[in-house]
Amino acid sequence: MPERRSLAAQRYARRIWPTMLSYVVLLIISLWALESQAVGGASRYAIALLPSIPLVGVIALVAQAISTETDEFQRSIWAEGILWGTGATTVATTVWGFLEMAGAPHVPLYWVFPFLTGATLAAMVGLRRRYQ
Amino acid sequence: MKNRLKVLRAERNWSQADLAERLEISRQSVNAIETGKFDPSLPLAFRIARLFGQTIEAIFEENRSR
Numbered sequence: 001m002p003e004r005r006s007l008a009a010q011r012y013a014r015r016i017w018p019t020m021l022s023y024v025v026l027l028i029i030s031l032w033a034l035e036s037q038a039v040g041g042a043s044r045y046a047i048a049l050l051p052s053i054p055l056v057g058v059i060a061l062v063a064q065a066i067s068t069e070t071d072e073f074q075r076s077i078w079a080e081g082i083l084w085g086t087g088a089t090t091v092a093t094t095v096w097g098f099l100e101m102a103g104a105p106h107v108p109l110y111w112v113f114p115f116l117t118g119a120t121l122a123a124m125v126g127l128r129r130r131y132q
Numbered sequence: 133m134k135n136r137l138k139v140l141r142a143e144r145n146w147s148q149a150d151l152a153e154r155l156e157i158s159r160q161s162v163n164a165i166e167t168g169k170f171d172p173s174l175p176l177a178f179r180i181a182r183l184f185g186q187t188i189e190a191i192f193e194e195n196r197s198r
Contacts, residue, residue, distance in 0.1 A: 006158060073161035073170050131164040 006074060012065035019061060020117070023054040027110065055113060077127050084127075085120025092119075134193040137166045140184050155179055 030050045033039055039047055062082070069075045093112055100106055141151050148166070152159040157176070164170035165180075172180065181188045 071157050071161055072173050072176060073164050074158055076170070128160070131160065131167075131169050 006069060006071050008065050008069040009074065011068075012061055015061055016058065019054050019057045023051055023058065023113075026054060027051040051110070058113075058117070073131075077124055077131070080127055081120050081124035084123035085116055088119040088123070089116040133171045133195055134168055135166065136191050136193075137162075137180070140186075140191065141166075154183055 027050075030047050033047050034044060062078075066075060066078045069078065089112060092115060096104065096107060137151075141148070146154075148162045149159045152162045155162070155176070161170070165172050177188045177192065181191055184191065
């Protein structure tokens with residue numbers, strides 16, 4: 001039997017993938033443009049900021065999904081998932097920062113966002129399983 | 133929170149999906165409430181009680197040991 005998903009979840013599912021994809025595409029374009037020295041001067045900053053548009057978009061989509069979700073159980077999964085994701089990301093990035101002091105390779109900060117997304121999704125999958 | 137949702141549902145021959153539709157919540161929510169893993173809010177508890185024509189106390193059992 002097909003699961004009936006709430007309107008908030010449907011809208012989120014429809015919009016999240018194009019937004020995530022545009023983050024990846026803009027990040028690749030901006031990294032390429034900056035590394036190839038194709039642009040110079042102040043426009044380098046504008047190019048570097050390109051991926052932040054879909055980044056803010058993803059955060060806004062999540063905020064919208066939570067605030068328009070009418071199902072309180074689903075909303076609690078969202079909230080708890082974000083809590084776990086944020087906690088895991090804070091621990092992982094800070095611990096890696098400590099390790100870098102000992103000589104571990106430097107990881108650029110733009111990896112924080114994909115890590116946060118992945119950790120939150122993993123937490124939500126785990127939470128759903130726990131409540132089954 | 134322990135509750136009699138499953139019994140009440142069975143008496144009416146409703147599936148979890150049927151109950152979910154009547155309460156306008158997801159089937160996963162019904163399952164999580166029914167198994168006692170998720171406590172419904174007071175407004176939802178009232179909706180559940182009204183649907184079965186009973187009081188909240190008659191459906192949900194307070195777990196005093198917690």
